[in-house]
Amino acid sequence: MSEPTIFFSEVNERQGVFTRRTFLLGGITGLGLMALGGRLVHLQVVEAQRYQKLAQSNQFNFxxxxxxxxxxxxxxxxxxxxxxxxxxxxxxxxxxxxxxxxxxxxxxxxxxxxxxxxxxxxxxxxxxxxxxxxxxxxxxxxxxxxxxxxxxxxxxxxxxxxxxxxxxxxxxxxxxxxxxxxxxxxxxxxxxxxxxxxxxxxxxxxxxxxxxxxxxxxxxxxxxxxxxxxxxxxxxxxxxxxxxxxxxxxxxxxxxxLTLDADIQQRALEVMGEESGAIVLMDCRSGDLLCMASAPSFDANRFVKGLSGPEYKALSEYERKPLLDKVMSGTYPPGSTFKPMVALAALNAGIDPNARVSCGGSWYFGGRTWRCWGRHGSQNMHDAIKNSCDIYFYQTALKIGPDPIAAAAHAFGLGQLFDLGIPGQKKGVVGSREWKKKAMKREPVWQPGDSVNYGIGQGYITVNPLQLAVMTARLANGQKALNPRLIKSIGGVDQPHGDDVPNLPYPPETMNYVRGGMIAVANEAGGTAFRQSQLGLGDIRMAGKTGTAQVRVFRAGESRKGAGFAWKLRDHNWYIAFAPIDAPRYAVAVLIEHGGQGGATAAAPRAREVMRMALLKDPEIRARVEKPLPLPEVEHEAVEAGVAPELPTETPPPPPSPTGGPQ
Missing domain, CATH: 3.90.1310.10 (Penicillin-binding protein 2a (Domain 2))
Structure with a gap:
């Protein structure tokens, strides 16, 4: 009997394998469909807003x-x-x-x-x-x-x-x-x-x-x-x-x-004209800066568009440096405007202000002749400030040495940087024995001749006009070590004031004496700025101090008036002042670069005009100026009430004039 060609056991085995594979593939397909469906649900439901924004970003730009x-x-x-x-x-x-x-x-x-x-x-x-x-x-x-x-x-x-x-x-x-x-x-x-x-x-x-x-x-x-x-x-x-x-x-x-005043700033640039220099005006009570003018200046609108190469080169190479802010960044010897600090230091050191020094126009010391700009004769401290006598301050500085002078200078704002909110300040130099030891490695010892030069604001002393304005304002205030303030408010929020400061470390009578010398400079006949300091505002008067700062050494017999010299070889011209003298309100410092000898020649007239503008803009001062003067007193004969006046008396007529007309 022949064997069957199909064995049911093999059919069953193959059918089982097919079934398992079908279930496996079906499961995998089902899982894929479930994952795809879940992802679609996640995209369309969970992240719908996110992809809606992305789609809009393709349609819209910001x-x-x-x-x-x-x-x-x-x-x-x-x-x-x-x-x-x-x-x-x-x-x-x-x-x-x-x-x-x-x-x-x-x-x-x-x-x-x-x-x-x-x-x-x-x-x-x-x-x-x-x-x-x-x-x-x-x-x-x-x-x-x-x-x-x-x-x-x-x-x-x-x-x-x-x-x-x-x-x-x-x-x-x-x-x-x-x-x-x-x-x-x-x-x-x-x-x-x-x-x-x-x-x-x-x-x-x-x-x-x-x-x-x-x-x-x-x-x-x-x-x-x-x-x-x-x-x-x-x-x-x-x-x-x-x-x-x-x-x-x-x-x-x-x-x-800002604390600045546009009218005063404009007036400052007007009076500067073609000169190079700076004018700073400061409120003696609050520390607010009303004027910070540096001349010559430049048109800021041209920088917004962008300067061409030749334009920028012309500005940067001009000898009067219009790009330099001379108020804060320019440093210069203060000349005789430094003498009030020397006088203050001398008084604090016990120097008798009534002691006299003879000025014959020159003084021989240390193997050289130290000259004065004039021949002032016998001078006490008051006279020396009034006449700006160099001989007196040569000898006074030599007596007390540099350290007391440096202490006074620092107390009144020299050699300091102030928090104005803007960059660009130069600290300058205030010499002392300790300073020279650190700064002058080749010659670290302070010599007597250094003190002599120091006494008239030359040598190891440089300042900027802002510092001199602060010095003058503190001296005029007589109590507070005022700090200058430039930023008044930001976004409507008031900024710290300059009068929230400690008191000055000098007694009032000492500062009153020095202020008295400055009052004499501007108000007594013979004062170095008497004619140039008259404000013409009734009884309101100004006190001041002139200064001349040398930029080079002059040969014997050579004139310092500047005539015939190149501009850059002339002396700098200074004037500091405050007003009114009875209740100081404003202090001003004026620098005229290479203005020639004598602060009264170029700086004082400009300080007067700027001070007048500030005083006339001040409501309190203006009311004082406009207040009518009292009528002169006239003596009247006592008349009893109810008494009739005397009858007129007859007098002979006047003789006729030779011409027959009225006399």
Whole structure:
């Protein structure tokens, strides 16, 4: 019997394998379908909002909108720095964009020279896609209209309106306020080197940051917070329409109010004329700075646009240095304006102010002849301050040595840096034995001749005009070691005052004596600034001190008046003053670089004019000036009440005149 060709055991075995594989594949398929379904549920339900936003981001872009920069005002609310509309032209690189042709088309609509066109082509090629490059700004309305009319024909080209910084007073406040300029690669690198995140606003082509003065020191406060403009774009990223409802408004920068007075600052620059120097005016009661004028100055508006190479070279190489802030950064020997500090130190050291020194015009000491600018005869301390006698202060400084003088100078603000909120101050030098030991390694010992020179504000002593104004204000106040204040408020928040300070370490009678000498300078006949210090404001008078600072050594018999010398070889001219003398309110320091010998010749008349402006603007002082003087007393004969007057008496007529007419 033949064997069957089909064995049911094999069929069953094969059927089992098929069934297992079917279940396995079905399970895998089921798990895949479940995972896919779960992922779809997760995407469509759980993360629906996230992907909705991503989809919208492909449809909409947000373009950064720079915030309006904060205003800078003077103490009375006068605008010193503001913003104005600015029509500008931008180009964004797009795919397949013919950059040279686009630039050539633009040069037909707005003026672009060959160099500018070449530079634009390079800038646009290097810029990231959709990152705008500024072609020009400050376009006229006609140019702005021409671009907008042809906008559909110019892919990637945008003409819009932004804001640009403007300084209404030009150069009057340039050194104090500073200016703004475009962000450069060094600025970006400096931020990255500090490990900070670069604000996207810095990449905006129209954005500018502070470069000097208040603009630089308070750049973040003035900058504000950027906003954004919502725009619908196509698949290529080109703007289709604006969506104003989705815009994020920008937050303007904070308003900064200074203690300066625009009228006084303007007057200071007017009286400076073509001279080089500085004028500082300070309130003797609060420490507020009302004037910080440095001359010559520069127009800050020119720096906002950007100076050309020749323009900057002309400014930087001009011998009168318009870019230098002479108020804080220029240091000079104070000359005879330092003598009140020497007198104060001498009184504190026990020197008798009535002791007399004979001035014959010269004094021989240490193998050389020390000269005075005049022959003053017998001088006590009061006379020496009034007449600015060098011989008296030569010998007085030699008696007391440098350290008491340096202590007085430091107490009154010399050799110090003040917290004004802006950079740029130079400390200067106030010599002492300890200072020379550290600073002069070749000759560390203080010599007697150093003291002689020191006594008249020459040698190891340099100051800036701000320090001299502080010195004068502290001396006029007579009690408080006032600190100068420049920033009055930030965003409406008042800043610390300059009168919240300790008292001066000198007795009132000592300071009164020195002030008496300064009063004599300006108000007694023979005072070195008597004629130049008359304010013409009734009974309000000014006290002062003249100063001449040498810039070179003069040969014997050579005149120091400056006639015939080159400008840079003449002496510096100083004058410090305060007024009114009975209740000091304002202190002023004036420097005229290379103004010639005698502080009364150039500095004192300018100090008088600035002081007059400040006094007349002060309501209290003005009321005092305008108060009518009392009528002179006239003696009247006593008349009893009810008594009739005497009858007139007859007198003979006057004789006729020879001509027959009236006499």
């Amino acid at each position: 373009r950064i909108v720079p915030p309006p920069r904060g205003l800078i005002l003077d103490r009375n609310g006068v605008t010193l720095a503001s913003n104005r509309p600015n029509f500008r032209l931008l180009v964004s690189r797009e795919k397949d964009m013919d950059i040279p042709k686009t630039v050539a088309d633009l040069s037909v609509l707005v003026p672009l020279d060959d160099k500018r066109r070449e530079r634009l082509i390079k800038d646009i090629e290097r810029a990231p896609r959709q990152s705008p490059v500024q072609v020009t700004e400050d376009m006229s309305w006609e140019e702005f209209s021409r671009i907008n009319v042809r906008a559909p024909e110019l892919p990637g080209v945008t003409a819009d309106m932004g804001e640009v910084r403007v300084y209404p007073f030009g150069g009057a406040f340039a050194h104090v306020i500073g200016y703004v300029a475009k962000v450069n690669d060094r600025d970006i690198k400096a931020i990255k080197d500090k490990g900070l995140t670069v604000d996207p606003l810095l990449y905006n082509p129209g954005f500018r940051i502070g470069r000097q003065g208040v603009e630089k020191a308070y750049d973040l406060e003035l900058r504000g917070k950027s906003g954004a403009r919502k725009q619908e774009v196509d698949a290529r990223g080109r703007v289709v329409r604006d969506d104003p409802e989705g815009d994020i408004p920008a937050q303007p920068g904070k308003e900064i109010k």
